[in-house]
Amino acid sequence: MKSEASAEGAPAGAERPEENAAANAEWRRPRLRVRAIWTTTMLIETAILGAIWAAADIVWISAQPWWPAPPGLAPGVGVCLLALYSVWLAGALLRAWRFRVRPFDVTLEYGVFTRVRRSIPRARIQHVDIRRGVLERRAGLASLALFTAGSEPNVGAIPGLTPEEAEALRALLLPEPVISPGSEASWRPSPSPPPSERAP
C-alpha cells in the first residue's frame, strides 16, 4: 500500500478518507499465492523473449560493425533486469488488487501505474466465468471473469480466489440480484470462512 499512501496522504493500509466505512462492504484481496503464478508467467515470457533476443544478438546484431558489446552481453543484462522487474511487478500488482461486493455493485481496484477502480452494477452482470489456468490449477486457485453487455470482452476478472470462493461468488452474483444488505453479511474478507458458510 506504499504507493497509495503517498498519493492519498493516508496511513498505509487504512481506508481512504473519503469512503464512508458504514456504507461500504469490506475490501477483499486475492490470495497471496497468486503472486507466484504471476511471477512465473512473467518469467516464462521473459525467458521466451530472452531466447529470441539472444538468438538475434548472437547471429546478427553483434556481427554488425557498429555494435559495441560482445555477443550475448546485451540480452543477458536485459533479461536479468526484466526478471527483476517481473518479480517486483507481480508484488506491486498484488498489493494494488482488491475488490468488494456491495449491495448494488462489484468494485474492482487494480493497476500499478494507472490505478483503475471499476464499478459494475450487479443488475448489469450478464454472466460470469470461472477460469482455471494450468498454473492456477496447480496452486489451487481460480479467477472469476465478469461480463456485461457491450463491446468489451470482459469488464474484469478477479484473480486469486480459491475454487470454493469463486463458486460462492458466482452463486452470489448470478441469480436475481439481492438488494438487501443483510445478504452480504456472510461475506468476510478472504482468509477465514469455510465454504459451507457461503452457500447462497
Next chain:
Amino acid sequence: MTVAAGEPNRGSATPTFSRLHAATVLIDFVRNVLRVGWVVLVAFLAEASGSGSGDGAADEDRLLFEIALAVVGLFGAVAAALRYATTRYAVTDEAVHVRSGVFTKQDRVIPLERVQSVDLRRELLHRLFGVAAVRIDTAVQGDAEALLDCLGGRAAEALRAQVARRLGRLGQGPAQGPASADASVTPPAQTVVWASSWRDLTLAGATSNRLGFVVVAFLGAAEIARAFGPYELWIRWAIAASGLPPDLFTLAALAALLLLGWLASILLSLVTLFGFTLVWDRDGLKRRYGLIATHDSFVPLKRIQAIRLEAPLIRRLLGYASIFEEAAGDVSALERSSPFCPLIPRQRADPVIRVAFPDASLHGVAWRRVSARALLRGFVNAAATLTIAAGLAYWQFEWPIAVMAPMIVVLAAAWAVWRHRMTGYALAPSYVFARRGVLTHRTWIVPRSRVQSVRVEQTALQRLSGLATLRVVTAGARFWAQPRIDDLPRAAALALQDALAEAAHAAGDWTPDGL
C-alpha cells in the same frame, strides 16, 4: 426462379427458398475485378514508368498485364457464379433463413423477433439493375447477421416491409424511452424529424477535415501521371504559360490545390449525404440519403445507448454540430459513419435528440467544471508537447529559444484554460452529461439506466495531483467513443461512480436489445 422472391409463405412449416437476383453475378463480378484489378493496374503503371523506353520490355509488360487481368477476371467470374449458385434465402412469418457457402455450408435462421434493423443500400451498379443490398441486423456484435446482396427491388421492399410490421408490433417505436417508457406517446403518421438542406450539406462538406485526403489523392495522381511522361516538363510548361515567377507560382498552385480539395470535399458531402432525411412513422425511424449510392435504413431506436454531439473547431465556432448515435450491437464500418444528423445548428438539436431520448434536453443543463487542478495538468501536458516541438525546431532550423520559450508558456496556458472550460459534466435525474475536447468538442448524453459499468482511473501523474478520470461504459460500440470526464477530484469521481452504479443497479436487469 420458382417462387416470387421475398413473398412470405404464410403458415408453411418448411420455408421455400429462392435465389438472389440474377444481376448478383454481374455485380459481384465487377466488384471482384475492381477489388483486385486496381492493384494490377497500379503495378503495371509503376512498371511502365520505371522501365525506360525499351520497346521489347514494354511489350513484355503489356503481355504480363493482360495475363494478370485475364486471371483476375476468371477468378472474379467463378467466385461470383459460385456465390450466386450457392446462396438461397427464405422469409417466413417467423424467421429469415439464409443458406450459403461453397465448401462450408451454413444454414442460418434469424427469428424476426430478434431482428433489430433492416437496411437497404443501393450503389450505382445496384441502381442500374434495379436491385438492392439488404442487411439484417440483430443485437449481436459484429457483422450483419445476414447480407442479402442483391435482391430485386420489389423483393427487398417486401422483405423490409414484413420485418417492419413485425418490429412495429413489438413496439420498435421511439415511444420506448429509456427513462420515461411512456408507451402512450404514439408518433403521428409521418413526421420529418430532420431534413438536411443544400446549405447544411455544403457547410458540412466545407467544414469536414477532408483536405488531407484530397492532398494525398492528388500526390498519388501525380505519381501515376509520371507513367505518361516526365511531369517536370508539364510543370515547366505551366510556369511559362502562367507568366508568374516560380516562387509565386508554387504558392498559387498550392492555393489552387487547397481550393480544389475544398470544393471536392463539398461535392463529396453533397453527393454522399444528398437528401439526408430522418422520417419517423409508425414503423420507426428511417434514415435516407445518397445521390449515387442510396441508403435507406431503420435507425434502431431501442438500441441507442448514448447520443454524441461532435463539433470540430470550425463547426463549433459557426454554432453547428453533428449528432451520432451509439448503438448496441455493431454496424459495419460503412454504416458506422452515417450520422444521426450530419449537421445541425446546436440550438435546434433538442428535437432530434428527443426522438431517441424523449425527456432529454441540452438546454439548461447545469454544467459543472472539473477540478481547477486540471488547469495545471493541462498546462504541463501542453508545455511538454510544445517543448519537444520547440526542441526539434531549434535543432533543425535553429529557431531562437528566447522567442519560443515565452510563446510556449502563453500557448500552453491558453490551451489549459480552454481545455478546462470545455470539460464538464452534469447529472440529471435520468441522464448523465459529459463534454470534452479542445479541437473536436464532444458532448455525450447517456441515460443513467443504460450505464453498464463505471471506471475511475488515475495515471501516475494524476495520482500526484489527486485527480481522476471517470469513464462511463455503455453497451454502445467503441471504447474510445465512450463518454469520459477528465480530471475530477478523486473524491468527486468516486462519489459520482457510486451514484451512477447505484442508479444503474436500481434500473434493474436490462439488455441492450431491450427484449
